[in-house]
Amino acid sequence: MKYPLMKNNLLEQDLLPVIELLKTKDPILTSGPKVKEFEKAWSNWLGVKYSVFVNSGSSANLLCLALLKEKFPEGGDVIVPPFTWSSDISSIMWMGFNPVFVDINLSSLSLNTELVIKEFEKNKNIKAIFLTHAQGINGLNKKLIEFINKNDIFLIEDVCESHGVVSENNKKAGSIGDLSCFSFYYAHHMSTIEGGMVCTDDEEKYEVLRMLRSHGMVREMDNPLRKKIWIDNYKDLNEKFIFTRPAFNLRNNEIGATIGLEQLKRLDWMVKKRSENFKLFLELLPDWCYKGFDLEGQSNYAFNLILKEKDEYLMSDLQKRLEKNEIEFRRGSAGGGNQMRQPYVRECFNFTEQDINKIAPVTDHIHFFGMYLGNYPELSSESIKEIVNVING
Numbered sequence: 001m002k003y004p005l006m007k008n009n010l011l012e013q014d015l016l017p018v019i020e021l022l023k024t025k026d027p028i029l030t031s032g033p034k035v036k037e038f039e040k041a042w043s044n045w046l047g048v049k050y051s052v053f054v055n056s057g058s059s060a061n062l063l064c065l066a067l068l069k070e071k072f073p074e075g076g077d078v079i080v081p082p083f084t085w086s087s088d089i090s091s092i093m094w095m096g097f098n099p100v101f102v103d104i105n106l107s108s109l110s111l112n113t114e115l116v117i118k119e120f121e122k123n124k125n126i127k128a129i130f131l132t133h134a135q136g137i138n139g140l141n142k143k144l145i146e147f148i149n150k151n152d153i154f155l156i157e158d159v160c161e162s163h164g165v166v167s168e169n170n171k172k173a174g175s176i177g178d179l180s181c182f183s184f185y186y187a188h189h190m191s192t193i194e195g196g197m198v199c200t201d202d203e204e205k206y207e208v209l210r211m212l213r214s215h216g217m218v219r220e221m222d223n224p225l226r227k228k229i230w231i232d233n234y235k236d237l238n239e240k241f242i243f244t245r246p247a248f249n250l251r252n253n254e255i256g257a258t259i260g261l262e263q264l265k266r267l268d269w270m271v272k273k274r275s276e277n278f279k280l281f282l283e284l285l286p287d288w289c290y291k292g293f294d295l296e297g298q299s300n301y302a303f304n305l306i307l308k309e310k311d312e313y314l315m316s317d318l319q320k321r322l323e324k325n326e327i328e329f330r331r332g333s334a335g336g337g338n339q340m341r342q343p344y345v346r347e348c349f350n351f352t353e354q355d356i357n358k359i360a361p362v363t364d365h366i367h368f369f370g371m372y373l374g375n376y377p378e379l380s381s382e383s384i385k386e387i388v389n390v391i392n393g
């Protein structure tokens, strides 16, 4: 492909510190001081108190839902957009909650506030909102935040594809909800090979997340006073082996953290370049493409190309042209389009075509008439012009 979805963003400067680490005598590469350092640096960058480094964005999703399960052991409903990644919905399902799909706005690619409020009016069993800031666009607005605060609703922000988005009150996306998740996978704004982060301002949640990440063990906690309570209560156990809850091993390691620390130095620059690229792309796009995205605070993940009209001929012609010109794209945009159409959801909840049309018409429009193309900081304006020329043709 001449224009792939993503170029490798691991540079020599990211790998040199890894080599230094490997050259030390008897390096211990499992989770250690570098992980702690990266978590601290990430919290500072994001503007939160605590962060927990895990081995993927999906693991970050799972940890958030595992924590929600501790808060609501009886389960319940969780509002989620059908325009997201599969692990958001899978983690809701695995933790025994029921996903309630609420459609998105085309302009924000995120939950439609009016529909969220309507859902709360008719459904008294909603335990949380799991919102996705999709494709580098801010998914939260003043009205939704006010509604969430006024009604004391548990909010989880998925920022896996939107690092650096600036949301309401100049706060970064991921610093507003009770919990937030990030991914550091290959194609994302920054990479730690595989990796993810869960962030929160709440010390108690932080300590639970640390334990959930690592077998549920007391020794994973930071706070000695909290540790002591467990140790005193379980005097029959070796204090290094107190397993407090059913949990997982979702830890990352020193190599990932070392790369993360280096990448973090460039993150603001990468975010700036990505958003400038997207603005140029939109400027040059023809008028038959949707251009009304909320661009304030954006940190584009990939170029969104959505037809205004449901024009199957144009869509198929466009795909052929992109393929012929070696421009990689993903039809349906984020995560394979409308998640209600994916077998893991559709077969589980027996969604009919009518259900899908009724619940998620906007997501469905993107599913059939939308796609994304690669955006990365190194993409030059000449390249963007060349890509748009192909589209215009």
Ligand SMILES: Cc1ncc(COP(=O)(O)O)c(C=O)c1O
Residues within 6 Å of the ligand: 056, 057, 058, 059, 061, 084, 085, 087, 088, 132, 158, 159, 160, 161, 183, 184, 185, 195, 196, 334, 335
């Ligand atoms: C919105 C969203 N959530 C979660 C994930 C999962 O992240 P990972 O691939 O690191 O597991 C992704 C991955 O692209 C994503 O886009």
